[in-house]
Amino acid sequence: MTFQPSTAVLPAGAPTDPARHDVVIVGGGAAGLSAAVTLARSLRDVLVIDAGEPRNAPAEGAHNLLGREGIPPLELLATGREEALAYGAQIRRGTVTTARRTDDGFALTLADGDTVTARRLLLATGLVDELPEVPGVRELWGNHVLHCPYCHGYEVRGRRIGVLGTSPNALHQTFLLRQLSADVTLFLHESPEPDDEGWEQLAALGITVVTGRVRELAREGDCLRAVVLEDGHAFPVDAVAVQPRFVARGDLYEQLGGTLTENPMGTHITKDMAGATDLPGVWAAGNAGDLSAMVGASAAQGVMAGAVINSDLVLADLRTAVEARVGA
Numbered sequence: 001m002t003f004q005p006s007t008a009v010l011p012a013g014a015p016t017d018p019a020r021h022d023v024v025i026v027g028g029g030a031a032g033l034s035a036a037v038t039l040a041r042s043l044r045d046v047l048v049i050d051a052g053e054p055r056n057a058p059a060e061g062a063h064n065l066l067g068r069e070g071i072p073p074l075e076l077l078a079t080g081r082e083e084a085l086a087y088g089a090q091i092r093r094g095t096v097t098t099a100r101r102t103d104d105g106f107a108l109t110l111a112d113g114d115t116v117t118a119r120r121l122l123l124a125t126g127l128v129d130e131l132p133e134v135p136g137v138r139e140l141w142g143n144h145v146l147h148c149p150y151c152h153g154y155e156v157r158g159r160r161i162g163v164l165g166t167s168p169n170a171l172h173q174t175f176l177l178r179q180l181s182a183d184v185t186l187f188l189h190e191s192p193e194p195d196d197e198g199w200e201q202l203a204a205l206g207i208t209v210v211t212g213r214v215r216e217l218a219r220e221g222d223c224l225r226a227v228v229l230e231d232g233h234a235f236p237v238d239a240v241a242v243q244p245r246f247v248a249r250g251d252l253y254e255q256l257g258g259t260l261t262e263n264p265m266g267t268h269i270t271k272d273m274a275g276a277t278d279l280p281g282v283w284a285a286g287n288a289g290d291l292s293a294m295v296g297a298s299a300a301q302g303v304m305a306g307a308v309i310n311s312d313l314v315l316a317d318l319r320t321a322v323e324a325r326v327g328a
């Protein structure tokens with residue numbers, strides 16, 4: 001069946017209180033909007049609240065996305081919003097600042113002071129890339145400064161690529177980029193010195209290693225020109241790879257009593273394969289609970305979480321119906 005938007009489709013059992021929803025989804029990126037489509041297609045009353053800062057906004061295109069390869073990230077989300085709205089989901093621009101558990105669900109307060117309530121909560125809040133504090137990195141982030149060889153490595157294939165080392169992962173990232181270009185330079189900067197095996201591997205692949213601290217990425221307008229060391233030595237490059245620390249936006253989860261999981265890449269909400277967290281009634285999808293999820297994986301997690309939340313509500317209502325019938 002083809003996709004036929006229909007604003008005539010309304011959620012079943014619309015609540016008498018318009019501020020109370022079956023599900024509130026915090027975050028309207030790939031994960032949140034995918035969950036919204038799945039839930040709205042199950043005729044759930046679903047509200048997405050989105051602050052509008054998707055992680056890949058600075059990138060020109062979203063890659064590794066079958067059927068939508070290279071689509072501008074904001075265009076993808078605009079289409080996703082249309083699809084969710086067409087099935088009856090509600091979408092609201094805003095930031096959820098507090099979350100608390102109530103007798104029968106959750107109450108969320110927005111930055112504008114408004115409060116909404118929900119039976120179930122999906123956190124699709126994404127993550128923040130904590131970038132190295134080197135001048136030029138933030139300014140060129142998502143364009144000439146990249147982190148993921150799969151997201152935008154192809155776009156700099158064959159070019160002069162520098163790796164700005166700030167973590168033990170710099171070595172592995174260097175090897176991945178060497179697959180895409182013969183001209184890769186590892187700037188050790190703050191990353192640990194390679195061991196004997198590492199030096200051997202770098203030499204075998206013809207990778208130049210530069211010791212010493214980096215002072216800045218020299219720019220000309222929006223273009224990257226060179227990696228400049230503290231001693232003033234400049235190395236011309238076309239792109240620089242960094243290793244951000246990935247920090248999930250987990251404040252709402254923590255307010256509800258959750259404890260974030262730490263791993264070598266950063267911190268994230270603790271969840272299982274279907275998105276269930278250790279907090280009853282709270283699910284997570286996308287980068288909030290999986291630091292390495294790309295757009296496709298985030299969307300898939302949103303669909304899965306949406307399906308499981310719907311199932312959870314179906315079973316809860318079933319229990320209530322049986323109890324009511326037995327008690328009648």
Ligand SMILES: Cc1cc2nc3c(=O)[nH]c(=O)nc-3n(C[C@H](O)[C@H](O)[C@H](O)COP(=O)(O)OP(=O)(O)OC[C@H]3O[C@@H](n4cnc5c(N)ncnc54)[C@H](O)[C@@H]3O)c2cc1C
Binds near residue numbers: 050054055094
């Ligand atoms: C520069 C860059 C380029 C990338 N390129 C690619 C690529 O080419 N292909 C690919 O597959 N992946 C790419 N990625 C990864 C991609 O960005 C993520 O996989 C994807 O954005 C994760 O989707 P998400 O829905 O989990 O989070 P996001 O897209 O980050 O969306 C989260 C949303 O939640 C909102 N939010 C957060 N907290 C609140 C709150 N309290 N209240 C309301 N709203 C809130 C945010 O504002 C945001 O809109 C790239 C990442 C970066 C950094």
